[in-house]
Every structure is written in C-alpha cells, then in structure tokens.
C-alpha cells in the first residue's frame with residue numbers, strides 16, 4: 001500500500017500534547033494548555049518527538065478491531081509478542097536476543113528513571129554526553145545522583161565524542177553509570193561501530209554500567225548503518241541495559257509500551273525487583289502490546305515509505321536554509337526525524353532566539369539550551385510532518401530573520 005504523508009491531519013480534540021500545550025516563554029519549566037496551534041495566525045508545533053502521520057494501516061486496523069471488541073480487561077504480554085520483538089531486532093539490526101531478556105515498561109523515560117533508582121546510589125555520578133535528551137537530567141537529579149557531562153564536540157558540522165575527556169570522567173570512582181543516546185537526540189549522530197566500541201571498552205575498563213537508549217534505532221537515513229551497542233561483544237552485552245520501543249519508529253508514543261532488553265541475568269533481576277516494588281510490570285496495555293506486535297510484524301513497508309518522505313523533508317530543509325536563511329546552519333542528522341539547527345550566527349541570546357521563533361515566526365521548536373548549556377544558540381525541530389507545514393515554518397522564520 002502507498003501512504004500519503006502530504007495530507008495535513010487536524011489533531012485538534014485528540015488530547016495531543018504537541019498540539020495542545022505550550023511552554024511559558026518566560027519560564028521554560030511551566031506549561032499551559034493552549035489552542036494557539038489552531039485557527040488564524042496559528043503557531044506551528046515542531047517540538048516534541050511525535051509524527052503528524054497516522055501509524056501503519058495494519059496497526060490502525062488491528063486497534064480498531066480491538067477497540068470494537070469492547071472488553072479492555074487486564075492484559076498480558078504473550079510469547080508471540082516477545083518473538084515479534086526478537087525477530088525485529090534480528091531482521092532490522094542483526095542483533096540476536098533471547099526473548100527472556102525483555103522487560104516491558106510503559107515508556108523509555110520511566111525505564112531510565114527506574115534504572116537510575118536501581119543502579120545508582122545517591123551521591124554517585126552519571127555520565128552523559130550533552131547536548132542530550134533533557135529528561136535524562138531529571139532522571140538523574142530527581143533520584144539523588146549528579147550529572148557529569150563529557151560533552152560532544154562540533155567539528156566541521158558534525159558532532160564527535162571526546163574520548164580522552166570521556167575516559168577521564170569515566171575513571172572517577174563516583175561515576176558508575178553512563179546513559180548513551182544512540183542514535184543521538186538532538187544532534188542526529190548514528191554512532192559508528194568504532195565509536196561505540198571505544199566508548200564501551202572505556203566503560204568496561206572503569207566498571208561503568210551502560211544504558212543504551214536506542215529508541216531512535218529504526219529511523220536511519222540512506223547509506224547509514226545503526227550498530228546495536230549490546231551486539232558488539234558479549235562483554236558489552238553483559239554490561240548494558242538497552243532501551244527500545246516501537247514508539248518513535250511507528251508513531252505510537254501515546255500507547256506507552258517499550259521493551260527494555262537486559263542480557264545480564266543479575267542486572268535484569270535487579271531491575272525487575274524495582275518494577276515489582278512499584279507494583280509495575282505484570283500487566284500490559286492492551287492497545288500498546290497489540291500495536292507493538294502488529295507494527296513489528298507488518299509495519300516495515302510503512303517505515304520504508306515514511307523514512308523516504310522524512311529524508312525528502314530533510315533535503316528540502318537543507319536546501320531552504322542553505323539558500324534562504326542566513327545565520328542558520330543545519331547539522332545534518334544521520335538518523336532521527338529531529339534536526340539540530342545552529343543559529344549562533346544570528347547573534348541572539350536564548351531569550352531573543354525564543355522571541356524570534358515563538359513571537360515573530362509563530363513556530364514552537366525545542367530550544368537548544370534545554371539540552372544543556374552546550375545547546376545555547378541552537379534549536380531542535382521535528383520534521384516528521386507534511387512538507388507543507390515545514391515549508392510554512394521555514395518561510396515564517398525567513399521573514400522574521402530577513403525582515
């Protein structure tokens with residue numbers, strides 16, 4: 001079946017967060033409900049990472065049938081579900097997993113919080129590579145630990161890991177845990193096998209446990225290969241907790257279903273105990289498990305088409321910005337539908353940049369600084385939307401910048 005991603009679908013009255021809430025411009029930690037995304041002079045939401053496209057047809061059909069059944073009682077994860085997850089990892093990423101390694105959680109962010117609670121003692125330090133997905137900061141700090149960043153380096157338009165700095169920080173005995181974002185949100189890097197091997201070996205050497213957040217692993221552009229971190233070696237697998245989900249891949253985030261893959265039995269039991277202590281992890285969401293299994297079994301044709309469309313959006317964005325938006329540079333992503341824009345040449349501070357986007361252009365991207373101080377002067381935009389919306393957004397910014 002051929003999907004039409006050009007069609008703009010109105011998300012009003014669907015309780016969508018992306019199209020329903022907005023940050024207070026003067027206080028980024030405060031949010032309020034809004035209908036400013038609709039009607040005349042609407043704001044275009046390009047922030048949170050969900051797509052403005054319907055999920056694959058087989059998923060929608062399966063959910064409709066299930067909804068019509070009418071009984072939504074306690075639900076279990078079946079063997080067939082686990083086999084679908086394992087088959088996906090093998091087919092798409094060449095990573096062989098045992099179905100017994102899978103632990104389900106209602107999202108990757110909850111899982112990262114539970115992982116910090118399980119494996120990090122108060123006062124210990126957690127290594128990150130900023131700029132990075134900001135909910136990691138809360139997961140660390142809300143659970144009594146400290147953030148240490150081995151910040152990424154921007155070199156010739158591409159971000160790289162700083163291995164010397166990383167090793168220096170990993171060798172601190174208070175650093176016990178590293179959250180790897182792979183592919184990396186917001187900078188869009190799909191780390192190479194060599195980079196991952198190097199960083200993984202440093203963690204093994206200094207006994208730093210790795211959480212590999214691979215939620216964006218399926219969203220890879222042409223010519224780029226994703227390497228599953230725990231697939232690199234048995235030693236790496238035994239030292240890693242891998243966070244996966246069908247939510248970014250198939251636009252299912254609201255169904256709150258993710259699969260945490262833990263090859264090491266001791267680590268897996270400890271994590272499971274934390275879930276048990278919270279009374280979680282026994283039952284599943286009926287729509288979430290059905291959508292995940294159906295997507296992994298039947299969603300590939302949709303995924304191929306959506307990635308081709310998003311790559312078209314990326315080419316469009318790059319050409320537009322290169323020729324019509326002086327002062328802005330695209331950090332070309334290798335994966336994810338999130339694009340990190342270097343706006344530093346506009347010469348605006350964070351507050352003025354926010355005014356340019358929200359008040360003058362009436363678009364709402366994620367501000368770079370929320371990903372850490374390394375993000376000052378950057379913006380992150382979500383390009384998983386009909387091209388007409390992207391074009392409208394870019395045209396507005398051009399008008400605001402060039403007057």
Ligand SMILES: Cc1ncc(COP(=O)(O)O)c(C=O)c1O
Nearest residue numbers: 049107108109110133185213215
């Ligand atoms: C790196 C990363 N991890 C996790 C999430 C969210 O995970 P979940 O919705 O499963 O909590 C996102 C969403 O943007 C993300 O980019």
